[in-house]
Amino acid sequence: MKKVNLLLATLSLCGATLAGAQSLSLADDGVKLGVLTDMSGVYSEMTGPGSVKAAQMAADDFMKSHKEFTGKVSVVGVDHNNKADVASNKAAEMIDRQHVDVLLDIPTSSAALAASEVGKNKKIPVIIVSGGTTALTNEKCNKYTFHYAYDNYMLANGTGTTVTKKGGNSWYIIYPNYAFGQDLNRQMTAAITENGGKIVGSDATPFPNTDFSSYLLKVQAAKPKIFGTMQAGNDLVNVVKQYNEFGLKKQGIGLSTGLLGEQEISSLGQDAFAGAIATVPWFWNLDARSRVWALQYKKLYGKLPTYMQAGVYSASMTYLNAVSRARSDSGEAVVKALEGYKFSDFFARNAMVRPQDHRVILDVYTVQVKPKSAAKEEQDYFQRLQTIPAAKAFTPLTESKCKM
Amino acid sequence: MTIQFLLIQVFNGLVNGAFYALLSLGLAVIFGMLRIVNFAHGALYMLGAFTAFALGQLLHLGFWPSLIIAPVIVGVVGMLIERGLLKRLYGLDASYNLLLTFGLTLLTQDLVKQVMLSKFAVSSAPYTPPDSLSGVVNLGFTMFPKYRLFVIGLALVICLITWFVIEKTRVGAIIRASTENPGVTRAFGIDVSKWVTGVFGVGVGLAGLAGVMAAPIYSVDPYMGAELIITTFAVVVIGGLGSIMGSIITGFAVGVLAAIGAALYPPIANTLVFILMAIVLLVRPSGLFGLPEGTR
Numbered sequence: 001m002k003k004v005n006l007l008l009a010t011l012s013l014c015g016a017t018l019a020g021a022q023s024l025s026l027a028d029d030g031v032k033l034g035v036l037t038d039m040s041g042v043y044s045e046m047t048g049p050g051s052v053k054a055a056q057m058a059a060d061d062f063m064k065s066h067k068e069f070t071g072k073v074s075v076v077g078v079d080h081n082n083k084a085d086v087a088s089n090k091a092a093e094m095i096d097r098q099h100v101d102v103l104l105d106i107p108t109s110s111a112a113l114a115a116s117e118v119g120k121n122k123k124i125p126v127i128i129v130s131g132g133t134t135a136l137t138n139e140k141c142n143k144y145t146f147h148y149a150y151d152n153y154m155l156a157n158g159t160g161t162t163v164t165k166k167g168g169n170s171w172y173i174i175y176p177n178y179a180f181g182q183d184l185n186r187q188m189t190a191a192i193t194e195n196g197g198k199i200v201g202s203d204a205t206p207f208p209n210t211d212f213s214s215y216l217l218k219v220q221a222a223k224p225k226i227f228g229t230m231q232a233g234n235d236l237v238n239v240v241k242q243y244n245e246f247g248l249k250k251q252g253i254g255l256s257t258g259l260l261g262e263q264e265i266s267s268l269g270q271d272a273f274a275g276a277i278a279t280v281p282w283f284w285n286l287d288a289r290s291r292v293w294a295l296q297y298k299k300l301y302g303k304l305p306t307y308m309q310a311g312v313y314s315a316s317m318t319y320l321n322a323v324s325r326a327r328s329d330s331g332e333a334v335v336k337a338l339e340g341y342k343f344s345d346f347f348a349r350n351a352m353v354r355p356q357d358h359r360v361i362l363d364v365y366t367v368q369v370k371p372k373s374a375a376k377e378e379q380d381y382f383q384r385l386q387t388i389p390a391a392k393a394f395t396p397l398t399e400s401k402c403k404m
Numbered sequence: 405m406t407i408q409f410l411l412i413q414v415f416n417g418l419v420n421g422a423f424y425a426l427l428s429l430g431l432a433v434i435f436g437m438l439r440i441v442n443f444a445h446g447a448l449y450m451l452g453a454f455t456a457f458a459l460g461q462l463l464h465l466g467f468w469p470s471l472i473i474a475p476v477i478v479g480v481v482g483m484l485i486e487r488g489l490l491k492r493l494y495g496l497d498a499s500y501n502l503l504l505t506f507g508l509t510l511l512t513q514d515l516v517k518q519v520m521l522s523k524f525a526v527s528s529a530p531y532t533p534p535d536s537l538s539g540v541v542n543l544g545f546t547m548f549p550k551y552r553l554f555v556i557g558l559a560l561v562i563c564l565i566t567w568f569v570i571e572k573t574r575v576g577a578i579i580r581a582s583t584e585n586p587g588v589t590r591a592f593g594i595d596v597s598k599w600v601t602g603v604f605g606v607g608v609g610l611a612g613l614a615g616v617m618a619a620p621i622y623s624v625d626p627y628m629g630a631e632l633i634i635t636t637f638a639v640v641v642i643g644g645l646g647s648i649m650g651s652i653i654t655g656f657a658v659g660v661l662a663a664i665g666a667a668l669y670p671p672i673a674n675t676l677v678f679i680l681m682a683i684v685l686l687v688r689p690s691g692l693f694g695l696p697e698g699t700r
Contacts, residue, residue, distance in 0.1 A: 206674040214666040245549045247540040
């Protein structure tokens, strides 16, 4: 840790020397990070107040290592209620009245798309961490929008490919019948069939939904090797609860999930998810470096971070570093500083901001949930199965539909 | 589609049917006697599940004691609501009751959510069935969770007891009389308003019981009743308001039909009940088992 600090100090000294060459120009004499998130709804535990805290922590850490910014970086957190229209209004308000220089986090795909549109019109960078839709870097891509952490392609491709290659080559998939679920199902099906797997059945389920027994009984009758559920949040908790209740695991039907976060596991209990395979961009005890950061976060805020909250920290830091390099917080200048930028931090490994579509690519991990008996500490959930290198984890540029 | 497949889904549908039956039974009893459309029924169902969860967390009470205590607590809450709030609205238009109970629903949901977050640090919580009821049984044609079989059985027993009490006993006779004509019943020296409170408590207690029974199947969630109550109202409309046996039969039947529908054509799962409701309203506006208003 001391070495790292020394390194940081040296780096910031270099920065200070360089700074002399070109003076810093900040609108309103400060940088304001705007965290637009779900403060009290279904995603508030994986993002929400925890995301705002992560951004604040990034701001504090950044100011410590960049003395010229002391007192100049601040954070505001705003609730968007997971609604696209609210997100759109709030985003405009944050930019016009609160003068934020960047929008961050933004769970719920439709809300993320709405905020991205506002950012485009007002020339303010929008860095989406918690929204999953690949449209952000395809049909709906624009100069000011960046997509951090994960997306649906990465989830489906990682899990579908890994599980199928491991021998889980016959699947029954259920997915919630709305944009997110349909998208995830399509991507997952493609990944499975490309790797020689077979889909023996798939059902679109209502959203939201609590009772999945009809579908589980169909799965039981179809006897696939893998049951793939594309549900998220509370729906996922119910699917997995009932998957266990019907004893599908004991009948040899494995579980794979689309979007699996730490929160679902905490809420249902680790053993209910034991054996499930998923893809994540990060988890708190991935390695020593991650652990140091996560424990620091816990010390400050009392809870271990989710990967989305860790992503907000990393995205905030990446943004602030870009401001520092650009010597300005104007949207245009920061976008230019971000494009093509290569970096590695505790969260994003071998990362690069792809200039063509603004997808931030990074190494991601296919993980399997450990049984409780194998857990060595609190929230020791994931066993890493495989690292998918950044270049292979996300939509290949040849398939990108982005025209910027 | 094989017979086996059909049989599986029928069984499965009976589970949801059990919840519809218990909830619509409570609604029917309350509507029959008080002429109140209790919109807070779903929230009280959730309160039942939450109470069971809280009893487990705070007092380490297991499923069996909770199965009795939680519905009683919910019933008492119901009686307080009736005495404290609903009573004041009896002379007014029915929409006042609807607004009040709807408001209570929002209040209860947010209150439970706050308590869950601040006290237990979860937004939804798991609840496990007792060991004696966990696992699956081989029914010959399928493996089926033991606990779900128990739910079907218990719901049937409770429904039949309620029906028996109301239709075949002296207590039931008083309740029915108060329902039919409160004025004349009062003339016989019966304090109708006391019975009203009791009936409201029991009707709401049934919702609480359904909530405890639902806890091991679904996660305990502040909004778990919001979705269910809408379907339950549709069930009540199909069966006919105020008919006890009607609510029971319709509850189970709708559960079975919805399960078969969902298995055959998943997109219809959530709409099937409402299609049925629309048809019934067109053909028999007072419901399958209800009497037309004029003949009451």
